[in-house]
Amino acid sequence: MRYTYYPGCSLHATGVSYDKSTRAVFEKVGAELVELEDWNCCGATSYTSVKKTVAYAIAARNLALAEKLGDDVVAPCSACYYVLNKTRTHMAEMPELKEQVNASLAEAGLECNMTVPVRKPLDVLVNDVGLDRVAALQTNSIADFRPACYYGCQIVRPYGAIDEDPEMPMSMEHMFTALGAHPVDYPPKVRCCGGMLIATFPDVAGQLCDDLIDWAVERGANCIVTVCPLCQANLDLLSMNRKRNGNGAQRRIPIMYFTQLIALALGSTPEEVGLKHGLVPVEIEAPRLSNAMVGTSHAHGEEA
Numbered sequence: 306m307r308y309t310y311y312p313g314c315s316l317h318a319t320g321v322s323y324d325k326s327t328r329a330v331f332e333k334v335g336a337e338l339v340e341l342e343d344w345n346c347c348g349a350t351s352y353t354s355v356k357k358t359v360a361y362a363i364a365a366r367n368l369a370l371a372e373k374l375g376d377d378v379v380a381p382c383s384a385c386y387y388v389l390n391k392t393r394t395h396m397a398e399m400p401e402l403k404e405q406v407n408a409s410l411a412e413a414g415l416e417c418n419m420t421v422p423v424r425k426p427l428d429v430l431v432n433d434v435g436l437d438r439v440a441a442l443q444t445n446s447i448a449d450f451r452p453a454c455y456y457g458c459q460i461v462r463p464y465g466a467i468d469e470d471p472e473m474p475m476s477m478e479h480m481f482t483a484l485g486a487h488p489v490d491y492p493p494k495v496r497c498c499g500g501m502l503i504a505t506f507p508d509v510a511g512q513l514c515d516d517l518i519d520w521a522v523e524r525g526a527n528c529i530v531t532v533c534p535l536c537q538a539n540l541d542l543l544s545m546n547r548k549r550n551g552n553g554a555q556r557r558i559p560i561m562y563f564t565q566l567i568a569l570a571l572g573s574t575p576e577e578v579g580l581k582h583g584l585v586p587v588e589i590e591a592p593r594l595s596n597a598m599v600g601t602s603h604a605h606g607e608e609a
Contacts (some may be wrong), residue, residue: 306335306336306337306429306431306433306436307335307337307339307376308331308337308339308377308378308379308424309339309340309341309354309371309374309377309378309379309421310338310340310341310378310379311340311341311344311347311367311378311379311380311385311389311423311559312324312340312344312346312381312382313344313346313347313357313379313380313381313382313384313385314346315382315384315385315534315535315607316381316382316542319538320381320382320534320537320538320562321533321582322562322565322578322579322582322583322587323381323382323537323562323564323579324381324555324564325577325578326517326562326564326565326567326568326573326578326579327379327426327562327564327577328380329564329568329571329573329577329578330430330450330567330568330571330573331429332428333568333571333572333573334430334434334438334442334571335412335510336433336434338379338463339374341367341370341371341374341378342369342370343370344365344370345363345366346363346561347363347367347382347385347388347389347433348360348363348364348388349362349384349385350591358402358405358406358409358568360432361392361395361402361405361406362406363367363415364388364389364391365392365396365406365407365410366410366415366417367389368389368392368393368419368421368423369410369415369416369417369418370415372417372418372420372421373419375420375490376421377421377422377423377424377426377427377429378421378423379426379429380421380423380424380425381423381425381426381438381534381535381537382533382534382535382601383425383457383459383460383531383532383533383536384535386424386425386459386460386464386466387421387459388460389423390464391464392606393419393423396417396419397419398466398548403417412544412565416496420463424466425460425466425467425468425532426564427466427476427477427480427531427532427563428466428467428476429548430480431476431480432468432477434533436479436480436483437483439480439483439484439567439571440483440484440489442571443484443485443570443571443594444570444571444572444593444594445483445569445570445571445572445591445592445593445594446485446570446591446592446593446594447484447486447566447569447591448470448485448486448487449529449589449590450481450486450487450528450589450591451482451486451487451488451489451525451526451527451528452477452486452488452489452493452526452527452528452529452530452561452566452568452572452606453488453489453520453521453524453526453528453529453530453531454475454477454478454479454481454491454530454563455491455493455517455521455530455531455532455536455540456494456495456497456531457497457498457532457533457536458495458534459495459533460476460533462495466562470576471495471584472492472495473495474494474495477530477532477563477581480563480567480573481530481566484567484570485570486570487564489521489524489525489526490524491521491523491524491526492520493516493517493520496513496516496517497513498510498514498517498533498536498539498540499511499513499514499539500535500539501535501538501544508511510539510543511543511590512566514539514540514543514544515543517529517540517541518540518544518558521558522558526558527558527559527589528558528559528560528561528566528587528589529558529559529560530561530562530563530565530566531560531561531562532562532563537561537562538562540560540562541560541583541584541585542584544558544559544584544585544609545557545584545585546559546561551558553607557585558585558608559583559585559586559587559588559589560583560585561580561587564578565578565579565580569591570603576588597601
């Protein structure tokens with residue numbers, strides 16, 4: 306299995322632990338990530354507000370480069386996933402837009418024909434690698450983890466990245482249950498964290514994040530796991546700096562990437578998956594499984 310890896314800007318900056326843990330997990334499961342050479346920023350949402358055709362051309366350049374390699378594109382960042390898929394969809398549906406974008410790309414000897422899909426790492430791990438394969442490679446126990454699985458809003462609509470039901474995705478819960486963790490029931494799993502409102506309307510974003518953190522704590526979670534670097538940054542920052550509750554206690558909780566927890570289960574060290582980059586320390590350990598358990602699938606209890 307080989308994939309074209311589009312890390313995007315966040316994974317080279319605040320989301321560096323997402324990059325480290327994604328690479329670690331894919332290496333453990335035998336899936337090759339080939340970073341897209343000379344990739345550029347996807348444009349996120351700000352470029353579209355300036356000039357749409359320029360924004361589409363910027364995103365389409367990455368797709369055109371990826372088409373030369375021919376492999377599925379893996380985009381860990383939810384904003385990158387959304388923007389690249391929006392570009393593919395709109396160019397396919399609007400011939401005039403496609404013509405304008407490709408006229409711009411032609412200046413660099415490129416052309417985008419939307420021939421390679423853009424996917425999330427969770428999708429690849431669940432549907433290509435498979436839960437049985439991941440569980441069979443487990444070497445460390447994550448039984449003490451009670452994650453609240455937080456998907457955010459960008460990978461479930463309108464370009465669903467994983468589950469058919471955009472309001473009740475369960476892929477992360479199935480993955481962590483297969484690895485012996487105990488995901489909690491977490492109803493707000495697809496609510497927005499506020500996104501970039503943290504910079505323009507911090508009070509609004511703060512309330513949204515407070516609600517997400519409170520719900521996780523009240524459901525008995527000891528960590529929140531997410532698939533998005535902006536969600537992780539917002540929740541991590543606000544979990545660290547949030548107000549005290551009514552009885553004077555500060556309700557802090559680690560905010561992890563889902564790949565960090567999987568990588569720990571597959572034998573990576575906290576240093577290798579960048580746990581040190583989180584603002585709220587992860588104090589739960591992932592001890593080595595007994596020899597009798599190594600190579601056993603928690604999903605079905607069968608020998609690998």
